Amino acid sequence: xxPLIQIVNLFLYVFSRLIENIPFxxxxxxxKCLVGKTAIVTGxxxxxxxxxxxxxxxxxxxxxxxDSQNGELSRDQIISDTENKNIVYKHLDLxxxxxxxxxxxxxxxxxxxxxxxxxxxGIGVTKKLVSEDGLNYIMQVNIFGAFxxxxxxxxxxxxxxxARVLFVSSIFVNTHNLNLDTLNITNYNMDDxxxxxxxxxxxxxxxLAAQEFNRKLKKHGIIANAIDPIGVKTQIFQxxxxxxxxxxxxxxxxLLNIFHQNVQDVANHYLHVITEKDEEESTGQNxxxxxxxRKPTILKNSQxxxxxxxxxxxxxxxxxxxxISS
Ligand SMILES: NC(=O)c1ccc[n+]([C@@H]2O[C@H](COP(=O)([O-])OP(=O)(O)OC[C@H]3O[C@@H](n4cnc5c(N)ncnc54)[C@H](OP(=O)(O)O)[C@@H]3O)[C@@H](O)[C@H]2O)c1
Numbered sequence: 001x002x003p004l005i006q007i008v009n010l011f012l013y014v015f016s017r018l019i020e021n022i023p024f025x026x027x028x029x030x031x032k033c034l035v036g037k038t039a040i041v042t043g044x045x046x047x048x049x050x051x052x053x054x055x056x057x058x059x060x061x062x063x064x065x066x067d068s069q070n071g072e073l074s075r076d077q078i079i080s081d082t083e084n085k086n087i088v089y090k091h092l093d094l095x096x097x098x099x100x101x102x103x104x105x106x107x108x109x110x111x112x113x114x115x116x117x118x119x120x121x122g123i124g125v126t127k128k129l130v131s132e133d134g135l136n137y138i139m140q141v142n143i144f145g146a147f148x149x150x151x152x153x154x155x156x157x158x159x160x161x162x163a164r165v166l167f168v169s170s171i172f173v174n175t176h177n178l179n180l181d182t183l184n185i186t187n188y189n190m191d192d193x194x195x196x197x198x199x200x201x202x203x204x205x206x207x208l209a210a211q212e213f214n215r216k217l218k219k220h221g222i223i224a225n226a227i228d229p230i231g232v233k234t235q236i237f238q239x240x241x242x243x244x245x246x247x248x249x250x251x252x253x254x255l256l257n258i259f260h261q262n263v264q265d266v267a268n269h270y271l272h273v274i275t276e277k278d279e280e281e282s283t284g285q286n287x288x289x290x291x292x293x294r295k296p297t298i299l300k301n302s303q304x305x306x307x308x309x310x311x312x313x314x315x316x317x318x319x320x321x322x323x324i325s326s
Pocket of ligand 1: 047048049123171228237
């Protein structure tokens with residue numbers, strides 16, 4: 001069971017971040033023309049990913065929707081909404097390392113560069129514990145898959161000269177317990193507390209990935225950031241039913257009902273961070289919408305970040321030539 005004090009702390013934190021970030025913020029509208037650019041949006045099939053794919057398409061970008069299902073419908077909808085015919089759907093199941101490799105190999109055959117990679121796909125609390133690769137399921141979908149995909153697309157990102165990579169974080173990073181032992185637990189207890197923490201851990205890894213990819217790749221013109229969309233009513237919240245704790249699930253539902261944001265507005269924040277935030281101090285950051293936010297303190301520890309990075313390289317089975325040399 002989650003201790004009451006931790007629940008109260010979580011709600012106070014979530015509430016203060018929502019108050020601070022949502023009600024009176026102006027929505028930034030990026031006016032950058034993206035004709036000639038190519039973007040991949042994972043989880044572009046619905047929710048925030050679909051809205052982001054549509055926003056990119058409306059600025060003339062070629063968009064590749066990478067998702068595990070129903071991508072043809074989303075592709076046709078975007079073409080009809082934006083009149084941009086340069087929209088493609090390709091199958092990607094982030095819960096399978098082989099699927100990530102197959103997807104990347106296909107992209108390397110069909111594209112000569114990737115300008116924008118939005119590692120958006122994600123799941124919330126799930127009952128599935130272990131993937132077909134024997135990895136922690138939530139961690140694999142939310143970060144290991146994106147970590148592998150970003151490595152496998154590096155040559156194409158470098159060819160774009162000024163590529164942008166975005167990872168998606170969350171307000172829940174505040175409750176993480178990430179360390180080398182909790183990074184990929186596969187024999188854990190199914191109590192709701194731990195399952196919630198897995199989501200938090202996966203999102204801390206997303207910020208860590210943005211920070212470290214940015215540090216290692218900026219010499220190639222590649223900029224990486226993370227963004228927290230805060231509260232959008234999407235299907236991800238259906239997984240709240242897996243919280244056994246009624247206090248947590250009803251409290252979150254209440255906060256979401258009061259403070260939720262429009263999905264198109266959030267897509268505009270994604271675009272703003274991708275297209276406008278390129279000064280040195282604006283990169284490798286964790287944004288809440290379009291404002292730089294505090295990262296979990298542990299990410300200031302460079303040895304911790306390097307240890308988690310090396311462990312993830314091992315977990316996803318990167319070959320020596322696929323690793324980023326320092
Ligand atoms: N909504 C919020 O308030 C909020 C807040 C903080 C962070 N986020 C993050 O924002 C991102 C988008 O979430 P959302 O709110 O838009 O949720 P959503 O509507 O549930 O969309 C999630 C997307 O991820 C895809 N996906 C799930 N599992 C996948 C897999 N194994 N392989 C490939 N794609 C997969 C889903 O497609 P299929 O299931 O069709 O494959 C879907 O398109 C997530 O990373 C989430 O953690 C959302």
